[in-house]
Amino acid sequence: MSVPGSLNWFARHEMRLAWRDALSMMTAGRRNRERMVVVGVVIFASFMHVVAVLALGRLGKVGVVPSLQTLIYVTAAAFLSGSAMLSQAMESVTRTFYSRSDLELILSSPIDAGRLFAVRIGAIALSVSVMSLFLIGPFIDVLAWRGGLRWLGAYGAIAAVSLVATALAVIMTVTLFQTVGPKRTRLAAQIAAAVIGGLFVIGLQMAAMFSTGTMSRLAFLQSKTVVAHMPNIHSAFWWPARGALGDLGCLAAFFGASAALFLVVTAIYAPRFADCAIAAAGTSLGAVRKSSVDRPFRVKSPAATLRRKERLLLIRDPWLVSQSLMQLLYLLPPTVLLWRSFTFEGGVAVILVPVLIMSAGQLAGGLAWLTVSGEDAPDLVETAPIPKSRLLRAKIAAVLECIGIIFSPFVLALAFVSPDKAIVATVGIFASAMSAATIQLWFRSQAKRSQFRRRHTSSRIATFSEAFTSIAWAATGTVAAAGSWLAAVVALFALGILGFVWLFSPVRTQARLATRKSRGVLAARIS
Amino acid sequence: MYQDKIVPALEIQGLCKRYERPAVDGLDLRVRAGEFYMLLGPNGAGKTTTLRMVSGLLQPDDGAIAVFGIDSLADPVAAKRITGWLSDEPMIYDKLTPIEYLEFVAGLWSVETALAKSRAEELLAWLGLEKHAQERCEQFSRGMRQKVALAGALVHDPKLIILDEPLTGLDAGSARLVKNVLTERVRAGNTVIMTTHILEIAERMADRIGVISSGRLIAEGTLAELRDRVGQGDATLEEMFLTIVEQDLAAA
Numbered sequence: 001m002s003v004p005g006s007l008n009w010f011a012r013h014e015m016r017l018a019w020r021d022a023l024s025m026m027t028a029g030r031r032n033r034e035r036m037v038v039v040g041v042v043i044f045a046s047f048m049h050v051v052a053v054l055a056l057g058r059l060g061k062v063g064v065v066p067s068l069q070t071l072i073y074v075t076a077a078a079f080l081s082g083s084a085m086l087s088q089a090m091e092s093v094t095r096t097f098y099s100r101s102d103l104e105l106i107l108s109s110p111i112d113a114g115r116l117f118a119v120r121i122g123a124i125a126l127s128v129s130v131m132s133l134f135l136i137g138p139f140i141d142v143l144a145w146r147g148g149l150r151w152l153g154a155y156g157a158i159a160a161v162s163l164v165a166t167a168l169a170v171i172m173t174v175t176l177f178q179t180v181g182p183k184r185t186r187l188a189a190q191i192a193a194a195v196i197g198g199l200f201v202i203g204l205q206m207a208a209m210f211s212t213g214t215m216s217r218l219a220f221l222q223s224k225t226v227v228a229h230m231p232n233i234h235s236a237f238w239w240p241a242r243g244a245l246g247d248l249g250c251l252a253a254f255f256g257a258s259a260a261l262f263l264v265v266t267a268i269y270a271p272r273f274a275d276c277a278i279a280a281a282g283t284s285l286g287a288v289r290k291s292s293v294d295r296p297f298r299v300k301s302p303a304a305t306l307r308r309k310e311r312l313l314l315i316r317d318p319w320l321v322s323q324s325l326m327q328l329l330y331l332l333p334p335t336v337l338l339w340r341s342f343t344f345e346g347g348v349a350v351i352l353v354p355v356l357i358m359s360a361g362q363l364a365g366g367l368a369w370l371t372v373s374g375e376d377a378p379d380l381v382e383t384a385p386i387p388k389s390r391l392l393r394a395k396i397a398a399v400l401e402c403i404g405i406i407f408s409p410f411v412l413a414l415a416f417v418s419p420d421k422a423i424v425a426t427v428g429i430f431a432s433a434m435s436a437a438t439i440q441l442w443f444r445s446q447a448k449r450s451q452f453r454r455r456h457t458s459s460r461i462a463t464f465s466e467a468f469t470s471i472a473w474a475a476t477g478t479v480a481a482a483g484s485w486l487a488a489v490v491a492l493f494a495l496g497i498l499g500f501v502w503l504f505s506p507v508r509t510q511a512r513l514a515t516r517k518s519r520g521v522l523a524a525r526i527s
Numbered sequence: 528m529y530q531d532k533i534v535p536a537l538e539i540q541g542l543c544k545r546y547e548r549p550a551v552d553g554l555d556l557r558v559r560a561g562e563f564y565m566l567l568g569p570n571g572a573g574k575t576t577t578l579r580m581v582s583g584l585l586q587p588d589d590g591a592i593a594v595f596g597i598d599s600l601a602d603p604v605a606a607k608r609i610t611g612w613l614s615d616e617p618m619i620y621d622k623l624t625p626i627e628y629l630e631f632v633a634g635l636w637s638v639e640t641a642l643a644k645s646r647a648e649e650l651l652a653w654l655g656l657e658k659h660a661q662e663r664c665e666q667f668s669r670g671m672r673q674k675v676a677l678a679g680a681l682v683h684d685p686k687l688i689i690l691d692e693p694l695t696g697l698d699a700g701s702a703r704l705v706k707n708v709l710t711e712r713v714r715a716g717n718t719v720i721m722t723t724h725i726l727e728i729a730e731r732m733a734d735r736i737g738v739i740s741s742g743r744l745i746a747e748g749t750l751a752e753l754r755d756r757v758g759q760g761d762a763t764l765e766e767m768f769l770t771i772v773e774q775d776l777a778a779a
Contacts, residue, residue: 297630297644305634309620316622316663377618380679383582384635385608 005111010119018123048138056142066245068233069222074241081136082161085128087197089162089169092124094189096273097177097280107274117273121170121266129162150246157244157251160258167258167265174269174276182279190322302386303394310371310398313449353425353481354474356410361432361470364403366452368440371395374449396437403433421481428477431491435469435498442505465501472497534596536560536687536718537581542590544742550576552742553590558735560595560686563713564720565733569772573742574722575614578689581720582612594687608636611685615692617672621665625656625675628664629682636683643682650678653708670701677705681712688712690721694728706732730764738771745775 003009026037066074096117106113136158143151176192177185231237243251300308314321372395375381381391407429415422443462447455472494480487502508537558544551551573558564568574579585581592583603592599592606599606619628626647633643651657654674659667664675677693688709694702709719710732723729729736736753738746746756754762757770 297626297640297647299630299633299638299640299643302635302637305631308634309623309631312627313620313622376620379582379584379612379614379618380632380676381635382584383607383610383612384632385604385637386635387604 005115007115007119010116011122014116014119014123018127045134045138048135049141052138052142056139056146066238066242068227068230070245071233071238071241072226072230074244075238078157078161078240078244081132081158082165083196083199085132085162085165086169087193088128088131089124089166090173090189090193090196092127093121093169093173094186094193096120096124097173097182097276098186103277107278113274114271118266118270120273121166121270124169125162125166125262128165129159132158132162148246153246153248153251154244156255157240160240160243160251160255163258163262167262170265170269174272177276177279182276185280187318187322194322302384303390303397306381306391306394307398307401310395311401314367314370314402317449350421350478350481352410352414353421353428353477356407356414356425357428357432357477358470358474360403360407360429361436361466361473363406364399364433365436365440365466365470366455367399367402368396368437369455370449370452371398372437372440373444373447373455374452375446376449378446392441396434396441399437400430400433403429424477424480428473428480431476431494432470432473435473435494436466438498439466439469439501442502442507444507461501461504465497469494469497469501534560535593536562536595537720538591538593539577539581540591542577542580542592543588544573544576544580544585545588549742551580551587554739554742554744556737556744556747558718558720560718561713561716562718562734563709563732564718565729565736566720566722566739567726567729567736567768568722568739572739574739575691576742577739578612578691578720578722582610582689583607584612609686611680611683611688613677613680613688613690613693615695617669617676619664619672619675619679622663624661624663625651625678626660628675629678632679632682638683646682646684647678650681650708653711654678654704669696670698673697674701674705677708681708684717686717688717688719690719692722692724694723694725702728726764726768736764738768740772740775741779746771 023034023037026040106116133155137155140151140154143154172192173185173189176188180188239247239250240254243254299305372392384391411422411425411429414425439462472490476487476490476494479490535557537556539554539556542551542554542556543549554573554577556577566574566577576585580587581594581599583599583606587600594606594610597606597609620631623631629647629650630643633640633647638646648657648660651660654677656671656674656678659671664672667675673693673696677690680688680690690709693705697705706728709721713719713734721732730750733750735747735749737744738753746753748756750764753764753767753771754760757767757774759766759770762770
């Protein structure tokens with residue numbers, strides 16, 4: 001039995017909550033689905049191991065005597081996963097400040113809240129490393145199987161990177177909190193997390209395009225310029241990479257330094273978390289936001305009214321805007337590519353078409369969730385004297401309007417380079433956005449807009465099908481942009497995915513039940 | 528006007544809704560036009576389910592609902608046009624101001640601009656919200672949010688106003704404002720159907736009271752009629768309500 005209020009006691013409490021939360025997320029809150037989750041995890045892990053065998057099976061021997069290039073690759077991979085971990089940890093730290101769930105209880109109790117926050121910082125480090133291990137673990141396993149047990153050192157390296165990432169996230173978020181204040185930190189940290197998450201991979205991609213003129217990051221890392229600017233092969237800079245490649249001495253040094261940094265940061269910053277949480281709680285009592293423009297009162301048609309409402313709600317919620325537009329960050333490399341094609345050479349437009357189509361699908365999915373499922377006044381809208389079909393059409397129109405506004409500059413720029421590919425992109429963007437919106441309609445479930453981040457938990461089928469249809473439409477766009485009639489076949493495949501998804505949609509089930517019921521009523525009347 | 532007095536504001540026949548057990552079980556109910564009707568019942572009696580079916584928020588398993596003679600299952604849009612709904616949980620948009628919210632509601636009900644504007648201003652003034660008309664609702668207290676939602680339910684001047692526990696969480700001042708607005712509406716000829724657990728309010732405001740239990744109407748009438756029914760001449764509504772519900776449970 002642990003003493004109430006001790007670190008151990010808080011850790012047990014947090015573990016229990018985290019486990020139940022994770023289970024609820026994986027089962028979408030439904031009972032008796034734990035076994036399905038276990039089966040799903042096993043299938044996913046097996047699939048990832050197969051992918052790892054196909055991708056890395058022959059690379060097991062790499063690093064017996066690591067070359068500078070190998071060290072560069074491994075270090076780049078560590079930076080890549082480190083930036084993703086840092087991004088995830090920043091989001092988690094921000095959530096700790098702003099989530100109200102049990103903070104008022106803890107802060108009003110006579111217990112040292114610093115201990116709870118120390119445990120929560122530890123939990124963040126654990127969760128970011130578990131997420132990475134889940135994705136990278138199969139690759140390490142395959143390397144260990146083919147190249148020897150020394151590869152298992154990579155697990156230790158990942159744990160060390162997660163400790164460093166969490167410590168940095170804590171320092172950066174608390175500093176942000178103290179610099180820009182509790183009101184703006186949530187949004188600022190959100191944007192910073194997104195930028196950090198994508199910065200390394202996008203930066204590498206853009207550097208590759210400027211130096212080698214291609215999208216290949218590997219080619220850039222192999223280039224003479226990069227190798228020439230790197231530290232000497234015997235430098236301590238490479239210890240983490242050497243540790244990941246099985247050098248136990250380097251691994252111990254890297255892990256020890258990371259753990260020390262983590263413990264020092266936790267000891268210094270955990271007691272400050274309580275102040276931050278109290279300051280964050282005070283923001284809800286902050287200044288009243290008035291309408292900046294005294295707009296005349298004007299009633300429009302129901303459809304226009306709905307579209308305007310969706311627009312206003314989105315524009316006035318910067319957090320939601322940053323969440324929705326985060327994926328557009330990844331449009332940066334193709335944009336640079338487009339800009340380069342103006343000045344250097346043509347023929348790259350074909351790369352842009354699928355990127356635009358896929359981004360449009362993903363963005364439309366998020367926006368459609370907001371308008372269709374994330375309705376904060378569902379009763380009001382449902383009791384309005386408007387047929388449901390018209391209501392939903394207006395909501396989808398609002399989504400398409402947003403997509404049009406966001407993607408038209410890209411398509412227009414593309415039209416200057418290649419008009420026919422711009423047409424392909426336009427059709428693809430429309431198809432992809434409509435497919436994503438349709439899936440959201442089929443799988444709609446009432447929720448608050450503030451639950452946007454957890455929208456994927458309501459239906460895994462919707463999440464995956466949304467991604468698959470976007471990919472299928474992007475593939476259609478690629479083939480069409482290359483001028484092949486096979487695009488029609490790929491488009492049929494995309495439609496086939498939609499048809500397949502329809503079979504599992506709750507809307508279809510409800511429609512079938514309603515038909516059965518009306519048949520039953522009819523039969524009863526006849527008899 | 529004469530027609531309104533003849534046709535009931537709400538007529539429910541054999542209404543059924545079943546979840547794991549019957550929530551509403553063959554309910555028959557008739558509410559006259561222009562009256563203030565209170566629907567009472569213990570927790571889980573089926574009050575909210577009934578009102579949600581009347582408002583078009585739930586599909587009944589069986590039965591018929593007519594709002595001022597309009598079959599609301601066959602022509603829900605026509606029925607919704609003359610109905611206003613307010614739930615106990617104020618559902619408004621945090622990022623809109625009260626005036627923008629009312630403009631939105633007026634748009635959904637296709638109210639003409641000038642009329643909607645004057646009604647919106649009048650309602651906000653009645654409810655003491657005119658000073659906050661241009662402020663976003665995100666900082667509003669629960670009482671203010673409920674008043675904004677009530678203004679939304681009234682801005683299209685519905686003939687039938689349905690309110691599910693509208694006074695929950697309101698302070699005494701706000702509750703009085705809401706009650707005054709509703710009484711005013713009934714005086715103006717609108718019909719109000721309301722559920723509440725505050726029996727003193729039902730006692731003071733209702734023209735007629737219906738008591739529902741296990742999805743069925745077990746008693747109905749004016750205060751005097753209910754007193755006659757339980758045989759307690761000077762009983763309060765609370766005493767009558769408890770007696771009626773206990774008698775029903777004993778009979779079951």
